[in-house]
Amino acid sequence: GAGVSQTPSNKVTEKGKYVELRCDPISGHTALYWYRQSLGQGPEFLIYFQGTGAADDSGLPNDRFFAVRPEGSVSTLKIQRTERGDSAVYLCASSVSGVGGEETQYFGPGTRLLVL
Amino acid sequence: RKEVEQDPGPFNVPEGATVAFNCTYSNSASQSFFWYRQDCRKEPKLLMSVYSSGNEDGRFTAQLNRASQYISLLIRDSKLSDSATYLCVVNGVTIDFGNEKLTFGTGTRLTIIP
Numbered sequence: 001g002a003g004v005s006q007t008p009s010n011k012v013t014e015k016g017k018y019v020e021l022r023c024d025p026i027s028g029h030t031a032l033y034w035y036r037q038s039l040g041q042g043p044e045f046l047i048y049f050q051g052t053g054a055a056d057d058s059g060l061p062n063d064r065f066f067a068v069r070p071e072g073s074v075s076t077l078k079i080q081r082t083e084r085g086d087s088a089v090y091l092c093a094s095s096v097s098g099v100g101g102e103e104t105q106y107f108g109p110g111t112r113l114l115v116l
Numbered sequence: 117r118k119e120v121e122q123d124p125g126p127f128n129v130p131e132g133a134t135v136a137f138n139c140t141y142s143n144s145a146s147q148s149f150f151w152y153r154q155d156c157r158k159e160p161k162l163l164m165s166v167y168s169s170g171n172e173d174g175r176f177t178a179q180l181n182r183a184s185q186y187i188s189l190l191i192r193d194s195k196l197s198d199s200a201t202y203l204c205v206v207n208g209v210t211i212d213f214g215n216e217k218l219t220f221g222t223g224t225r226l227t228i229i230p
Contacts, residue, residue: 035218042203042205042220048216048217059217099216103216107161109158109159
């Protein structure tokens with residue numbers, strides 16, 4: 001079946017611009033996660049949705065970052081006033097219920113964001 | 117101190133050899149442990165979960181030592197296709213409902229040499 005999909009696969013923008021990154025989770029998965037991976041590092045947690053609500057947004061670096069999941073399926077990560085330091089691969093993952101700690105999180109291919 | 121620490125490598129290992137990776141985690145309340153594999157410019161994929169009793173999946177063996185807060189991965193009879201970055205991952209600092217974020221190490225890069 002279809003896995004997690006993310007669009008766009010690559011995004012180049014200029015400093016100060018606004019960007020939106022989209023994630024389409026596996027159908028039926030209640031839990032959705034956003035991570036950010038910089039070069040040479042492991043992914044870092046940004047935010048976790050349980051259904052439509054953000055259950056944990058402790059990883060968002062500042063108020064320029066915001067994410068929504070209005071219908072409990074597709075999610076959009078929004079970055080305002082982008083900075084060069086925002087350049088990274090933004091990974092989305094989903095899991096069946098997000099409960100229990102043992103669930104497999106399935107990752108999408110990521111969006112490579114480059115801020116010039 | 118990082119929450120999850122691993123040697124970044126690179127490890128360059130001849131085909132057929134056995135290679136071991138280690139990882140330590142800082143929070144003793146951590147609940148679940150995993151090894152993920154990440155190929156170059158690809159997304160991370162679950163390789164295996166790690167249990168205190170140790171678990172094996174073909175050529176791969178994972179071990180958890182809660183007392184030492186230490187996780188290991190052993191790859192036997194390494195293949196060229198094992199070349200990748202191996203990420204040590206810890207989940208669940210608390211067991212509150214909905215707190216399921218993964219904490220990743222920086223990854224250990226492995227190259228199998230023909």
